[in-house]
Amino acid sequence: MRNTLIIGFAAVLLWSACKSGSDKKTLPIYGNREPVTKTVDGKQVTDTIYQTIPPFKFVNQYGDSISNKTLNGDIYVVDFFFTTCPSICPIMHRNMLKVYETFKNTGNFKIISHTIDPKHDSVPVLKKYADKLGISGNIWWFLQGKKEDVYTIAEKNYLVAVKQDSSVSGGYIHAGYFVLIDKQKRIRGSYDGTDPKQVDEMIADIKTLQAEPDQMIVQ
């Protein structure tokens, strides 16, 4: 009798452990949000508008124009770098290579790396960098554009600090963040791209995002 009880208890424990394990984790939504009240069918309805990435236009390593529309329906990861960066960029892109290898065949996924030194990092320079890194195809884009545009989108929209400063080695201060954007163009995660553990976390979070049911696309 006692044994049966114990076995039964263990079974319940195991079952609940399994259950909590399979519970889907949802990722937070970052950035500003504002409630919007509108009238639908004569009733007052309050909705939340989340901060999203606004329209942009840059050029990738193949010389193709890439805009916010090109990324419609994609989950993507953004970072900021420059090809002559002596400090954190090599380690960021060593870690990003793992992300690339994990998701390059899954579809609806992109990586975009903005150069913050567009004067030096022309399209051919970015192409050469991509080649040497071992990147081909259209999963990982290295984007070049007007400096003001890059700096503005970094700070205002992706919430990553970038600054030119001749006193530091390489000439720029920038944070090595990987920012995760969902299909609705909302920020869902921000990770230290120099830390392999956080990058592994991001890989898990991308899988969570991929399993998220498609909601109405805001844009």
Next chain:
Amino acid sequence: MSWKLACSLIVFVIILLIAACQSEENLEFKRYYSSGALVYQQHCQNCHGANGEGLSALIPPLSDSTYLRRNLSSLPCYVKNGLKGQITVKGKVFEGTMPANDLSPVEIAQVLTYICNSWGNKLSTIDEQLVQKKLAGCK
């Protein structure tokens, strides 16, 4: 009986002496190597990787023993002043710029001892005197 004891005592003393000599050399190597690991983490690891693996075709690996042995006398200059242009490591051509590192001769000796004795490399201890001599001849 006593000559046997004397003999074994002599042998024992000789063994002790050899062991002491070895450990003296060994100790110096270990000091250089462990300090070198820290210098490596701070100044080299971002680009060359935690296992000296480099990064694709952008940054050369440090596990090419033949390259290290052949260029041993230039290595202190490479670390101190950086390196530009084409080099072939592990059969692959690399070109780019390695930045200069403002390290003291002893730090260069430590980090080179670490690199030259990690990831399959097995060269000797590279001590401070040797580094100073080589630095004087940098182009």
